[in-house]
Amino acid sequence: MPKIIKIKKGLNIPLAGSASPVVESTPFSDFYGVRPSDFHGLEPKMLVKEGDEVKAGTPLFYNKHDDRVVVTSPVSGTFFELVRGERRRIMELVIKSNGKKEFEDFGNANPKDLSKEQITNLLLKSGTWPFIRQRPFSVVANPNDTPKAIFVSAFNSSPLAADLDYIVSFDEQNFQTGLDAIGRLTNGKVHLSVDAQNTKSQSFLGAKGVEIHFFDGPHPAGNIGTQIHHIMPLNKGEKVWYVSVQDLIVIGRLFNKGIYDATRLVAVAGPEIIKPKYYKTISGTRVAALLDGNVKIDPSVPLRCISGDVLTGTKVATTGFLGFYDNLVTVIKEGTNHEFLGWLMPNFNRYSSSRTFPSFLMPGKKYNLDTNIRSGERPFVMTGVYEKVLPMDILPVQLIKAIMTNDVEKMELLGIYEVAPEDFALCEFVCPSKIEFQTIVRDGLDVIRKEFA
């Protein structure tokens, strides 16, 4: 029996509407988009102008801090529009698809025959490098570094997450090739974490060239931060990299076929979806293409589309685009309704992880959660509630207070290098004072990154 890492702290939020394992054929989308804000810390410098013809794999922009890091077009067509926001910040790059599948040719190769430099160059050139991210800071990896280890999570525990067992079953070969490729980038190991209860796929359990770890427990057991903390906690000055399964498959395709084929399986889920299921589509697709006809429509209820999960995802308009790293679109209600004496009533339709609402008497019930925030922000009052959902040897409140007071030394001592905003998403969810943990953690990480840049 392998050693199982038991995660006791955490929370599975009972949100209704998880996707059933059915794949719908590619929905057609005229437009595809890339959002530079998906790549935290990357400053885009444009490589194309509006009207330029692009193929899948044609560089669109590079990182001002390292011009080798480029982001490429997911489809072939025309670079249609550059959407700018306040102070001319680049918000979105829109590509009009020509419906053909034209790819830049990067040359296929067996990663086992390539050196670390050759692999790095191929990943950089093809625009798949940004799939590789680093901890600390949860930003795109620096190609000059050699990480201590590389981590891959073979299961996602967040609410309504896409089932990676199911996703990998369509691309077993490419997944293994992807693992082989990133394995050459580190002198350490590739750590693949699986769910001790639910992972059945031989692509994961039988993966070659990796060390397999078994995790058992509620969300955030599937978060890369939790896994790194329990396998090999990060110290100051160390760097590890991580890649998601879906992104590894794209990397695998690059080596097997020599092209940047950004096809991915996307789960469309949530209580407001009529038939939650999977779609085979391309990175950056317009969200509307995935939702067409599958959303419960009630004119009195505004909806929120989220690229990603409800805890960490990005709010997008239906005319917006699927995020670079995302393989889930969640649709929930906007909570704009008033609730008369809502804080006082027993309220059987509200979910609380605390036992102050009757929801604790109804385990197994799934909830149609909305975006109502319930209260204004308050100072920290309650204690002990955050520790229950953070399975790390980290004192969440003390760390957050160190960030709030901008105490860099304290932040380091309390373990800021080990965390990313997503690790605090559950703290933010359960917080009775409605404190914005994820924003605060991101601010803290930015302060540290600038301090030592």
Added chain:
Amino acid sequence: MKALIQFVEKNVQPQFEKGGKFAKFHRSFEAFQTFLYVKGDVTLRGSHIRDAIDMKRTMFMVIIALMPALLFGIWNVGFQHYRAIGLEETLLDQFWFGLLRVLPLIIVSYVSGLAVEFIFAEMRNHEVNEGFLVSGMLIPLIIPVTTPLWMVALATIFAVIIGKEVFGGTGMNIVNPALLARAFLFFAYPAQLSGEVWIDTTLREGQQLVDGFSGATPLAMLAINETQYMPSLLEMFIGTIPGSIGETSTLAILIGAVILVISGVGSFRIMASVIIGGLAMGGIFNLVGINDYMLLPAYYHLVLGGFMFGAVFMATDPVTASQTATGKYIYGLLIGVVTVLVRVLNPAYPEGMMLAILLMNVFAPLIDHYVVEANIKRRLKRLKAVTVQSNA
């Protein structure tokens, strides 16, 4: 209801917003508004969904948990009164008498405290915090029923300003505001907080106290070693004894404790360790046993005076208690130990609970400091191990 809310938001709310006629009272308006209904505000950043709990709900759970102690306390005020004058009255009459005595205390406490809270919220332009909903109920429960109303108002205002607002308001205070109010009364007006104050013995024409009446609490009897009139253990557990309004019934308080622990609002760690600390110190005194008080069985301390009320409702205040899990055990244990220590060894203070909690409130940040240091040391040790490994 929906139409009314829409009317208010459309026509009344703008008056209180920036540029409106009553912009000064923006925060007060908001407090009443959010009290009446949960607003339709949605998440803008971070997690898109949020737990249904909020501060109002949290504080309200404590109020519910206080209800058994409050209702029993109200009845007991009447019960003690009629017993003192030797009259047999129905339960309802006893309750009614108590209600007329206790309700004014509650109203005065809430009005004076909330007034200060609202003023500070407007001055500092933050939302009115819910913390006082609990403090305002706690204050009347931990004072004698005979406390003059003006004293309650004075103590409450003192506690909210000096105990809370000067530190930055809810969440920043060092000591428990409700206990500070009691401590203020105890030291400023000792005559009204000790002696024959526990029973309302106002006599109407023709009434007189029964022969041999003593209004002393069991703790006071123990302190002066006159235990011949001590009530039985059962009476003390049920709570038919003189004392502060809400503290006498261990049973009612335990019901509240169950509500707090199940709802997760009160820390079981703290409650349990206060009790263990008290029992342990009582046990040690039993072993030393050089006077009668020391020989009092340790478990008596749990039903005497404000021990249980303090353990369940006062020590567990999340803001002033230790905030780390390990810290809570240490904090609780020390409260239990110090309480019994003060009771048995210091005849000047028959009740040690208030002082023990206030003392440990002050020490809680220190306890937390060492727990946090231990966490930091674990991390540094890990780093050291890695460095040594890579150098070898």
